[in-house]
Amino acid sequence: MQQPTVNIIGAGPAGLNAAISLAKLEIKVNLFEKQDKPGGHLSHWHSLFPNMYDAKTLLKSTINNIKHPNIKLYTSKNIKQIKRQNNQWTISSDQNQEYTSDAVIITSGFNLFDATKKEEYGYGIYPQVITSLELEQMFNKRSKWPFSEEIEAPKAGFVHCVGSRDTKCGNNWCSKVCCVKAVKQAIEFKKLFPKAEVNCFYMDLRMFGKGYEELYMKAQVDYNIQFVRGRLSEASPANGNKVNIKAEDTLMNRPLKQNLDMLVLMVGMTPAILLNKQSEHIDFVKPKFQQGFITPVDNYQSIISQDTPGVFAAGTCKGPASLIDVIQDAKATAFEVLEYLKKEKEKKAEILEKFNMICAH
Amino acid sequence: MCPLNFGYSVSEVKVIDLNQEKPVWLKKIFKLEPSLYRCISCGNCAAICTAGHFTEMKFYRLCLNAFRGQTSELKNNAKACILCGKCQFACPRGVNIRHAIMLITQIQQP
Structure with missing residues (x-):
C-alpha cells in the first residue's frame, strides 16, 4: 500500500510541529507557506514567556527538524482552495498548482490586529x-x-x-x-x-x-x-x-x-482566513467583521466539520492560543490525523476484499 | 491678611499627574519595605481590618496612593491602624503590612 500523504497549510509553529510529528509516524507531508520562509510569527520574537527562552534557538531547532525525508516544504505558496476528489483532497495555490493528499491540516494562524x-x-x-x-x-x-x-x-x-x-x-x-x-x-x-x-x-x-x-x-x-x-x-x-x-x-x-x-x-490576534464551505470544495477568503476563527466540530477534536472528513485545523487559526498550547495542539492533531488515515486504510481494504470476493464468484 | 473672597471657589484638580517626581521619603519607604510592590489591591486586608469598621483605614488604598505618589493623606490615614496584624495573616501576597504602616507613620515627612 502507498504511503499516505498529508498537506499542511501554513508553516508557523503549528504547521511545523504537526509536520514533524507526522513525518516521524512515516507519513509523507507537504508543507505550504505563504511567506518565503517558514516560522510564522515566531520569527519576530526575541525571547519567550514565561522563562525568557531564546526564540531564535527554538525556531532554529524546529526548522532543523523539518529537514526530514518525509517532509517537503513549499514556500511562497498562497493556498486559495481545497477540493474533495475520490476520497482525497486536492489543494490549489494561486499559481494554479495542485497537490493531492489523503488529509489536510489547516494551520493558517492569525494576523495581528491593525x-x-x-x-x-x-x-x-x-x-x-x-x-x-x-x-x-x-x-x-x-x-x-x-x-x-x-x-x-x-x-x-x-x-x-x-x-x-x-x-x-x-x-x-x-x-x-x-x-x-x-x-x-x-x-x-x-x-x-x-x-x-x-x-x-x-x-x-x-x-x-x-x-x-x-x-x-x-x-x-x-x-x-x-x-x-x-x-x-x-x-x-x-x-x-x-x-x-x-x-x-x-x-x-x-x-x-x-x-x-x-x-x-x-x-x-485576529483570524487570518475564513473558510467558505461549499459542497465539494472549501474556499479560503478574507475574514469579515466579527468572523473568521475556525470552529471545530467540538472543542475536543480538530476535525473542522462532519461533512469534510480528513480536514483538520490546528493552532491559532482556531482562536487565540499561547505558543505552548499551539505546539501541544499540533502534536495532538497529528495523532488524530494518523487515526483517521488508519481508518481510511481499513475501509479501503474492506472494500477491496468485498470486490475480490464478488469477482471470485 | 485676609484672602480675597470672590464669592465662589475653584475645586481642586482631581487628575493624578504621574509626571511629578515622588518624594524622597516615599521612595525610602519602598526601599525599606519592598514587599509593598506585591500588593494587587485585592482588598483582603480591608475586609478583615478592625480599624476599618470605624475609620477610613484601608491598607490597600494606602498602598495605591503611595504607588501613585498621592501622599497628602497617607500619614494621617495610617494612624488609624491599631497594629493588630490580622491583615498580614489575610494578605495572599505576603506584604509586610505592619512594618509598612510603622514606616509610614514614623518616617519624617517634610
Whole structure:
C-alpha cells in the first residue's frame, strides 16, 4: 500500500510541529507557506514567556527538524482552495498548482490586529506609539528605539487589550497571550533600561498559564513595574518628543495623565482566513467583521466539520492560543490525523476484499 | 491678611499627574519595605481590618496612593491602624503590612 500523504497549510509553529510529528509516524507531508520562509510569527520574537527562552534557538531547532525525508516544504505558496476528489483532497495555490493528499491540516494562524483602527492611540501618527511586535523587533536590534539614545530613564507605557475584548472592533475575544507578553516585555525593557519607569494599563490581568502569575509577581517585586487598572482614552503629542496619555485609574477612582517616551500597544490576534464551505470544495477568503476563527466540530477534536472528513485545523487559526498550547495542539492533531488515515486504510481494504470476493464468484 | 473672597471657589484638580517626581521619603519607604510592590489591591486586608469598621483605614488604598505618589493623606490615614496584624495573616501576597504602616507613620515627612 502507498504511503499516505498529508498537506499542511501554513508553516508557523503549528504547521511545523504537526509536520514533524507526522513525518516521524512515516507519513509523507507537504508543507505550504505563504511567506518565503517558514516560522510564522515566531520569527519576530526575541525571547519567550514565561522563562525568557531564546526564540531564535527554538525556531532554529524546529526548522532543523523539518529537514526530514518525509517532509517537503513549499514556500511562497498562497493556498486559495481545497477540493474533495475520490476520497482525497486536492489543494490549489494561486499559481494554479495542485497537490493531492489523503488529509489536510489547516494551520493558517492569525494576523495581528491593525492598530491604526484604534485612532485614539495615534499609532502611525506619533512615532513614540509602537506595537508589541515592533518592540520585539527593537529587542532583536532590527529597529531603533522611538526615543533619543541620550535618555537614560525612559518612561514607557503598555496598553493591554488593543483590539481584543472590544466589540467596536468586532473582536469580542480575549487574545490570551498579550497580558503575559506585556509583563515579559516590560521586564525585558527594564533589564535594558534599569532606571526606566514602566506602567501597564490593563482591564484584567489574565495570567492563565504555568509560570505566568509568578512572572507577574516578579515584574512587580523585582522590576517595580506599575500596573494601573484602567484603559487609555487617548494619546496626544506633548513637549520634548513625548506623548501625553490620559486614562482613568479605576482603583483610585480618579483620572490620570502622564508624558511618555514610548507607548506600546499590545495588539491582539485576529483570524487570518475564513473558510467558505461549499459542497465539494472549501474556499479560503478574507475574514469579515466579527468572523473568521475556525470552529471545530467540538472543542475536543480538530476535525473542522462532519461533512469534510480528513480536514483538520490546528493552532491559532482556531482562536487565540499561547505558543505552548499551539505546539501541544499540533502534536495532538497529528495523532488524530494518523487515526483517521488508519481508518481510511481499513475501509479501503474492506472494500477491496468485498470486490475480490464478488469477482471470485 | 485676609484672602480675597470672590464669592465662589475653584475645586481642586482631581487628575493624578504621574509626571511629578515622588518624594524622597516615599521612595525610602519602598526601599525599606519592598514587599509593598506585591500588593494587587485585592482588598483582603480591608475586609478583615478592625480599624476599618470605624475609620477610613484601608491598607490597600494606602498602598495605591503611595504607588501613585498621592501622599497628602497617607500619614494621617495610617494612624488609624491599631497594629493588630490580622491583615498580614489575610494578605495572599505576603506584604509586610505592619512594618509598612510603622514606616509610614514614623518616617519624617517634610
